[in-house]
Amino acid sequence: MTLDEARRGDQIKILQIRDALVRSQAIRLGISEGSRMQCAEIVPHGPIILKNRKQEVAIGHRLAHKIKVERVG
């Protein structure tokens, strides 16, 4: 599934970030392929907020659609 389909509270694992530019920007924020984090909040039809340790990062809907994830535990 893609990140925009995640639900609030889901623990997810990032599988693939399709856009190379986004990939290199995200990796610096600690979001890289293989990393696990929590989907902390979702604005309906809007951004998804990922929580990685204490860090909250908001990702726009369209970007989220380009990120492949899977639910974990």
Place this chain on the structure above:
Amino acid sequence: MSSPKSVKTGAALTEGAPKLVLAGNPNVGKSVFFNALTGMYADVSNFPGTTVEISRGRYRDYDVIDTPGVYGVSSFNDEEKAARDIILEADLVLNVVDAVHLHRDLFLTQQLIDMGKRVIVALNLMDEAGKNGIKVDVPKLTEMLGVPVIPTAAVKNVGIVEVLDRLEEAAQGNRLEGIAELLEPYTEKGLTEPEALMVLEDDGETCRRVGMEPAGMQEKLYRQRRERVDKIIAAAVSEGNDRASFSVKLGRLMLRPLTGIPMLLVTLLLVFMFVGVFMGQTVVELTEEKIMEGLYRPFITDLVGRVVPLDSFWGQVLAGEFGLLTMTPVYVLGLLLPLVVGFYLMLSILEDSGYLPRIAVLTDRLMTRVGLNGRAVIPTILAFGCFTAATMTTRLLGSKRERFIATALLGLTIPCSAQLGVIAGMLSSLGLLYILFYVLVLILLFGLVGRLLNRLLPGESTGLLIDLPPIRLPGTRNVLKKTFVKTKMFLKEATPLFALGALIISLLRYFGLLEAIQAAISPLTEQWLMLPREMATVFIMGMIRRDFGAAGLSSLELTGPQLMTALITITLFVPCIAAVIVVFKERSKKEAAVIWLGSLVSAFLVGGLVARFLSLF
């Protein structure tokens, strides 16, 4: 309100002084350190991207440079390019990191170390790390990075002295394995080590500058660096409790539409009540009417009258209706000063609270419709403070296309603080229906023009990717200091322009040209806008400064619908001189001309339509 200069400079800088560069992720306290080092004031606020222009100052023998926060040295946007150029030139880097978000921050630290820079790390926000139960093993961190690490809580003035004392201990740290070998072939060709690293990491501009092909290793090195940072974190940082504190919960509520939208509306209402109603009416009544008009004007007119006859040329220039000693101080000090103070006070509180990036998230969906992303809300809100500063903040937007759309929308639809204050004051005397109408027209226009530009411009805008700072109680000292600094800048910039404007109007009037101009454009003012022909004076004033134009309105006798038409036209009217200069600087000449002409045409177009619409009732 800051003027369009790219570098703020304090004391005279000596050529060749060693460069001490403050580098770090956005929103970690670099500017707090800069202020402590140099005794100057660079803006401090709680959102990523506060510093957009490079500030320079002096500390001992060092040339100290504050940079925009970046997550890494590269060139994903204009801010990053600016920071990159400064960092490449640094002799010594004071890397400020956020102890709560080391996982994010050490990526840059490791990159600086890989460049071979001499680095010293200020492990800042230790107070918040403590509250979150995060423990950092400082000796371990120092050992693994290979550079000095000093715990600090900069706003509480903890640890700053130690950082200053130990600057000289800055060292080249432990590089990623294998980096040195990769750099060698490049340094042998005469590149500096930092340049060589940039070429390895495919930085387009550096490659062009040194005339080499990108090495194509960015992804690999980023990944390797990420892994290294993860390892350091695992060894030196112990995660704290995962209890959601009150501020985390509050931050979440701000994001959910159900609670977030009411919170946003209440915030806007409070700002309006404070600036428009309290400052704009209660305080201005005292300062403008009682003090400036009641006491000051008669006093100064009398004084000038004793030296020169009041109806002579000099009498008019000094103490006439638009006199240098009468109108200028009355408007600047009596009317605008309280409004500007009120506005910057509110803005500083908002900036320091961490609320702005959350508004960006909440409005992202709407902003994508006009070809922007939520991030653009930050310059939009700052534009209410001053268009000039906001235009510079558009640098944090991801593409040229977005920067053009944002600048055009801000220039057209957003009134600046002083202007808005005057407008809010007049609006609240008109009643709720008019207020809603005014807001609606502006929002509609924002949406329409934005969608139009989004359609017309080629390309696609970038998506939102923003880190959310913690919600904090704004620091009283910082809020007051910032309000003071910005107000001072306002006075320094506005007063001469006001005086110039007053002088021009007085001269035009004295030589009978004002009537000629008023008559010449009366088809526009009287017939199209249905306003008195004296409105021409207001437009001339508005070209010099927007708020000047709005202030000029208060001297005209207008009916409700007329006032509405005038207010809308003046809001949309061309940005003032300072704004035009900054647009020419930040955008290309062609874009700037399009923005300028565009707002002129739409101001009159919309103004006329509003007049016709209102005359239906």
